[in-house]
Amino acid sequence: MKKTELTYDICVIGAGPGGLPAAIAAAREGARVLLVEKNGYLGGNLTIGLPLLGYLDKDGNQVVRGIAQELIDALAEKNAASRHYWCPMHDSVTIYDHEVFKIVAFEKCREAGVDLLLHTEVIDVNVDNGRLESVTLFGKSHRIEVKARVFIDATGDGDVGYMAGCHYQKGQKGTGTLQPPTLMCTVAGVNTEETIRYLEAHPEQMELAPTVEIYPGYDAGYFRSNPDHHVLVGLRRLFLDLKEKGILPVDRDTMIYIQSLLPGQVHLNCTRHLGIDGSDVLDLTRAEIEGHLQNYALIDVLRKYVPGFENCYLTQIYPFVGIRESRRFDGLRRLTEDDLLGGVIDGETVGLGSYIIDIHDGGGNGTIVKKVRPYGLPYGMACSADIDNLMFSGRCACMDAVALSSARVMPPLMALAEGVGVGAALAVRQGRTPGQVDVGEIRAILRKNGVQLEPQPDAKTLY
Numbered sequence: 001m002k003k004t005e006l007t008y009d010i011c012v013i014g015a016g017p018g019g020l021p022a023a024i025a026a027a028r029e030g031a032r033v034l035l036v037e038k039n040g041y042l043g044g045n046l047t048i049g050l051p052l053l054g055y056l057d058k059d060g061n062q063v064v065r066g067i068a069q070e071l072i073d074a075l076a077e078k079n080a081a082s083r084h085y086w087c088p089m090h091d092s093v094t095i096y097d098h099e100v101f102k103i104v105a106f107e108k109c110r111e112a113g114v115d116l117l118l119h120t121e122v123i124d125v126n127v128d129n130g131r132l133e134s135v136t137l138f139g140k141s142h143r144i145e146v147k148a149r150v151f152i153d154a155t156g157d158g159d160v161g162y163m164a165g166c167h168y169q170k171g172q173k174g175t176g177t178l179q180p181p182t183l184m185c186t187v188a189g190v191n192t193e194e195t196i197r198y199l200e201a202h203p204e205q206m207e208l209a210p211t212v213e214i215y216p217g218y219d220a221g222y223f224r225s226n227p228d229h230h231v232l233v234g235l236r237r238l239f240l241d242l243k244e245k246g247i248l249p250v251d252r253d254t255m256i257y258i259q260s261l262l263p264g265q266v267h268l269n270c271t272r273h274l275g276i277d278g279s280d281v282l283d284l285t286r287a288e289i290e291g292h293l294q295n296y297a298l299i300d301v302l303r304k305y306v307p308g309f310e311n312c313y314l315t316q317i318y319p320f321v322g323i324r325e326s327r328r329f330d331g332l333r334r335l336t337e338d339d340l341l342g343g344v345i346d347g348e349t350v351g352l353g354s355y356i357i358d359i360h361d362g363g364g365n366g367t368i369v370k371k372v373r374p375y376g377l378p379y380g381m382a383c384s385a386d387i388d389n390l391m392f393s394g395r396c397a398c399m400d401a402v403a404l405s406s407a408r409v410m411p412p413l414m415a416l417a418e419g420v421g422v423g424a425a426l427a428v429r430q431g432r433t434p435g436q437v438d439v440g441e442i443r444a445i446l447r448k449n450g451v452q453l454e455p456q457p458d459a460k461t462l463y
């Protein structure tokens, strides 16, 4: 095997919402950046048919801008993104073409001067005296050692932090259960007009569980006003009835579909795999097998029982099962449920979140949804408490399980990632650790770059 050595200012591992904007932001600040990704494309969960939730707050005001907005603008230029639509349930919904997203991601990295290593996975770390000296990667024919001044772990599960022995938490308070994963798939040949008509005639099908707090108006009328760009969570009575009769192949009480930008095509967010830890390859294997089988069986059920889906057919099962929750690493500051409920925004804020508390119960008891107001994402949540030159960006950053259930959606994670990238670049420039950087300086750069650090009431018409 070839042995290769590389040296960078910053090495970002993982190119999802936690990694991609961090790499771009750091490179724009003049750092030499390597972005490592195990897939052959960039984006992580940005490429599995999900909508973007969280650009707007519960009142319809925009709270996430910066690189996260730039990506949407670049997609819109290619006719591959919708506007941000206010939604009584999810606060906001932005639909985009995830295949075009892959292209935009490459363009943005090239423009910023980010070096890429694809099809490459971390296999080891070299920690010395509280510092991460290097990571070892494996890619075809190569064993690569990367030395860097700052490492950003954006692997979702925090693989680098795990290998480095950093402290972490997992699971909901009390139960320790993890939110269950889902294998996304896409079907075509759907007549959503027919589905909306059915919901008009059967409004009871839009009644959700009592644990779900939404604004009034999440009904057929809302979908009718927005037929091309909606996310439907509903058909609960139908799903419960099918479950009781033993017909439903998934452990769900509602159907979730995402209207794609392409006519007749919807993405299904329906499988559910209980007792799976996405940071364990044995569990992942079980979830992938279950997910493929469940999706195929589910499509047959949809054809028979869901109006509008009579002629639907499978067009894609995504390349990996989506993990909602696994390790959350100790940082210099923890984002907590109280921060969300109190709407805490302070001088450490490098981005805003505002998405609902959205916990898919790992015990199979449905979903808990609660509205929150905008809150700050503090820089310290990304600085490792254990290793001076390691940062965590994405869902592995320092949060409690409830805070994660809100901040895990992709727009706020991209906002945090931009702050992480700027912080890492300043650390390199100033010869400091990321945790020693003055957050005021990071915020000044972010503000100059159009990042939103405070809520702007009545910003409804800005996009």
Ligand SMILES: Cc1cc2nc3c(=O)[nH]c(=O)nc-3n(C[C@H](O)[C@H](O)[C@H](O)COP(=O)(O)OP(=O)(O)OC[C@H]3O[C@@H](n4cnc5c(N)ncnc54)[C@H](O)[C@@H]3O)c2cc1C
Binding pocket: 013, 014, 015, 016, 017, 018, 019, 036, 037, 038, 039, 042, 043, 044, 045, 046, 050, 051, 052, 053, 054, 120, 121, 122, 154, 155, 156, 157, 159, 181, 182, 183, 269, 321, 322, 323, 324, 393, 394, 395, 396, 408, 409, 410, 411, 413
């Ligand atoms: C089923 C499901 C539905 C969701 N619904 C929504 C939604 O509707 N809207 C929304 O905004 N958010 C949604 N989310 C949340 C959101 O997708 C995730 O929380 C978010 O993508 C996490 O970002 P991340 O960058 O931390 O991880 P990821 O998106 O998982 O990205 C991690 C990246 O790191 C790479 N990687 C992993 N390990 C390694 C390694 N060892 N070496 C090299 N590379 C590695 C991966 O290939 C991947 O590209 C959903 C999540 C799931 C699972």
